Amino acid sequence: AQSVAQPEDQVNVAEGNPLTVKCTYSVSGNPYLFWYVQYPNRGLQFLLKYITGDNLVKGSYGFEAEFNKSQTSFHLKKPSALVSDSALYFCAVRVHNNAGNMLTFGGGTRLMVKP
Amino acid sequence: NAGVTQTPKFRILKIGQSMTLQCTQDMNHNYMYWYRQDPGMGLKLIYYSVGAGITDKGEVPNGYNVSRSTTEDFPLRLELAAPSQTSVYFCASGKDTQYFGPGTRLTVL
Numbered sequence: 001a002q003s004v005a006q007p008e009d010q011v012n013v014a015e016g017n018p019l020t021v022k023c024t025y026s027v028s029g030n031p032y033l034f035w036y037v038q039y040p041n042r043g044l045q046f047l048l049k050y051i052t053g054d055n056l057v058k059g060s061y062g063f064e065a066e067f068n069k070s071q072t073s074f075h076l077k078k079p080s081a082l083v084s085d086s087a088l089y090f091c092a093v094r095v096h097n098n099a100g101n102m103l104t105f106g107g108g109t110r111l112m113v114k115p
Numbered sequence: 116n117a118g119v120t121q122t123p124k125f126r127i128l129k130i131g132q133s134m135t136l137q138c139t140q141d142m143n144h145n146y147m148y149w150y151r152q153d154p155g156m157g158l159k160l161i162y163y164s165v166g167a168g169i170t171d172k173g174e175v176p177n178g179y180n181v182s183r184s185t186t187e188d189f190p191l192r193l194e195l196a197a198p199s200q201t202s203v204y205f206c207a208s209g210k211d212t213q214y215f216g217p218g219t220r221l222t223v224l
Binding site: 036044103 | 119146148155156157158160163165171173205207210211212213214215216217218
C-alpha cells in the first residue's frame with residue numbers, strides 16, 4: 001500500500017519570504033514522488049518529480065523539493081514566494097512498476113501568499 | 116499541442132440519468148486515468164488504462180464504466196447518476212508523469 005500525508009491544510013506566507021509545503025509518504029519499495037499545483041477551476045499542473053539520483057529536485061516556476069529517505073519526506077520549497085504562487089498544492093507517490101503506475105495523492109495544501 | 120482535453124466543462128444531471136464524460140489526448144500516451152476530486156479532498160482514482168483495449172479498476176470504480184477503443188480516447192460512463200457522484204472529474208495521461216485535463220464539474224440533483 002502507498003499513502004501520502006500533507007499535514008497542513010493551509011500555509012500562509014508573505015511575498016518575498018521563503019515557503020515550505022510539507023509532504024510525507026509511506027510505500028513498500030522505492031518511491032517515485034511528485035508535486036502538482038492546481039489553480040482555481042483548472043486541472044493539475046505538473047511541477048516536479050523525484051525518481052532517483054540527486055535528493056534536491058528543481059522544477060517549474062522556481063520550485064524545488066528535497067527527498068529525505070530517512071524521514072520519508074518530500075517537502076516543496078521556494079526561496080522567495082510570489083502572490084501568483086497562491087494555489088492548491090498536491091503531493092503524490094507511487095512505487096516503481098506498480099500496476100498501472102497508479103499515483104496516490106495527498107489531501108492538498110492551500111498556499112496563500114500575501115503582498 | 117492540446118495535451119489532454121475534456122468535455123463537457125460543466126454538467127447538471129438528474130438522479131438516474133446517464134452521461135459520458137469525454138477525454139482525448141494527443142500525446143500518444145498508452146496510460147490514461149480517470150480521477151474524481153471532492154471538495155477539500157485529494158484525487159481518487161476511478162479507472163485506468165494501460166493501452167487500447169485494456170482497462171482496470173482504481174480505488175473508487177463503483178457506479179462508473181470505461182472503455183478504451185483507441186489510444187487517444189478514454190471516455191467515462193455514468194449509468195445511473197447519484198448525488199454521491201457530484202464531483203469534479205479529471206482525466207490524465209502519461210506513464211512516468213501524468214498530465215491532467217482541465218476537468219468536468221458534474222452536479223447530480
